[in-house]
Amino acid sequence: MKMEERKPAVCICGGGSQGHISAGVIGSNSNYIVNVLTRRPKLWSHDFTTIDLTGKEYKAAIHTISDDPAIVAQSDIVLICLPGYAIGEQLQRIKTHLSPHTIVGCVFGGSGFFIQVQNVLGDATRCFALQRVPFTGRPLEYGHSARLKGYKPYLKVATMNIEERDSNAIVEMLEDWYNTPVYKLSHYLEATLSNSNPILHPCRLYVLFKDWTPEKVYTRIPFLYDTDWDDESSELWVACDNELRDIIKKYPIDEKEIPSILEYYGCADTKQLTAKIQSIEPFKGVQPHMIEVEGGYKLDTEHRYFIEDIPYGLVLIKTFAEKVRVPTPNIDRVLEWAQRVMGKSYIINNRLIGSDVSNKIKEY
Structure with missing residues (x-):
């Protein structure tokens, strides 16, 4: 150098x-x-x-x-x-x-x-x-x-x-x-195949805002972690992580180098993971970005939790999954919700054939 x-x-x-x-x-x-x-x-x-x-x-x-x-x-x-x-x-x-x-x-x-x-x-x-x-x-x-x-x-x-x-x-x-x-x-x-932000943020947003509609106004801005984090978020995160692990096994890499979410946080199950996430000091006070409107707040779909963690996170992971033919029903569920919120088209009938898919991934 x-x-x-x-x-x-x-x-x-x-x-x-x-x-x-x-x-x-x-x-x-x-x-x-x-x-x-x-x-x-x-x-x-x-x-x-x-x-x-x-x-x-x-x-x-x-x-x-x-x-x-x-x-x-x-x-x-x-x-x-x-x-x-x-x-x-x-x-x-x-x-x-x-x-x-x-x-x-x-x-x-x-x-x-x-x-x-x-x-x-x-x-x-x-x-x-x-x-x-x-x-x-x-x-x-x-x-x-x-x-x-x-x-x-x-x-x-x-x-x-x-x-x-x-x-x-x-x-x-x-x-x-x-x-x-x-x-x-x-x-x-x-x-490249990360189970941190690319899975964490979309899963958490899905749980918080799965009732989203274009007209939906929320009365408060929730905390991403802290006491607002719940078992449903832990369960979905781990479920998507398990699908990622199935993908990793198909590539010429050492799966031990990408520890599971439970391993990374030293937890035996999702309930322990919930308690762990709620206790992490740097996570405290973090909130999703929302836009103040009359009567409350609307979800900001132009924030990086969407425009980075979906096309450069979950879509990327799904692309690797398709190359090795690994099914990802939980990732698909989050992607289907996210594209509806964002007004994008990534996944159709569980396949990345939407008009907004642009990742160019070479063969490995």
């Missing part, structure tokens, strides 16, 4: 939650030069602070802040911190500015990152992605500070087109960034 002779340069692409937290945490590490590519550079400060729930502060010095994609030309690592629906456009913007030695990474591989890299940048692109996001959190003052709400006990990373020596260097770099153990996955599908 040619990172021995000088401080490696990292360009963070994106100004959302993960971009904010990453800017603070990575930028506070004196081993790296950190730049930020954002559409709103004038709102960003070179002095940036990320604060965790204990009050610990990460003081960052951001080197360059720009909306010009040429900024990536001087980068060793380009770190994509964007939702699935924005990744392809960003890759197109930076494509002609990538240096031959640059490695493109992403904070989350479960929204089709590797597939979009292949489609936009080509099959030989050197890239990596984490199986799960490294942190939970949100911006405090846009471009100036962020709140880090939760750490992960370990992280897993998948690579593509990267030799072992350089992939080991990436693991070491990520451990230096995040101060937590990082384990290398054997196949990038082990980061």
Whole structure:
């Protein structure tokens, strides 16, 4: 990666939650030069602070802040911190500015990152992605500070087109960034087929709003987790996860690298899972995005819980299922509801033949 002779340069692409937290945490590490590519550079400060729930502060010095994609030309690592629906456009913007030695990474591989890299940048692109996001959190003052709400006990990373020596260097770099153990996955599908947000959010929204109609006005905004989380949500999440596990078994990957939901949270059954989700501190206070109207609130179908987690989450998983002919009745049920809410057409008679299916997945 040619990172021995000088401080490696990292360009963070994106100004959302993960971009904010990453800017603070990575930028506070004196081993790296950190730049930020954002559409709103004038709102960003070179002095940036990320604060965790204990009050610990990460003081960052951001080197360059720009909306010009040429900024990536001087980068060793380009770190994509964007939702699935924005990744392809960003890759197109930076494509002609990538240096031959640059490695493109992403904070989350479960929204089709590797597939979009292949489609936009080509099959030989050197890239990596984490199986799960490294942190939970949100911006405090846009471009100036962020709140880090939760750490992960370990992280897993998948690579593509990267030799072992350089992939080991990436693991070491990520451990230096995040101060937590990082384990290398054997196949990038082990980061692509995710049972976190791509299944979690759609299942939860289905349970909360399965009575949705275009005219429906809700009297309150529920909590996604906290005490509002219920056994029905746990049961549907686990049922969809079981279907994902059936899909994983058909591909040349290690299914143990994608633990089941119950395994991941250390639960014996769905009732224990309900109690666990209700107790997780960073999850507390999180609500779905809703629009205030006369008499209450309407569901915001343009929020990323829909426009990312459906086409770049459940639809993606369903696409892999169809390739290996695995039935997914629970995923289908959630997709049928979601497309009705969104005014889209993905699934017809349990098949992805709707007019809004656009994922291009190569043969494996």
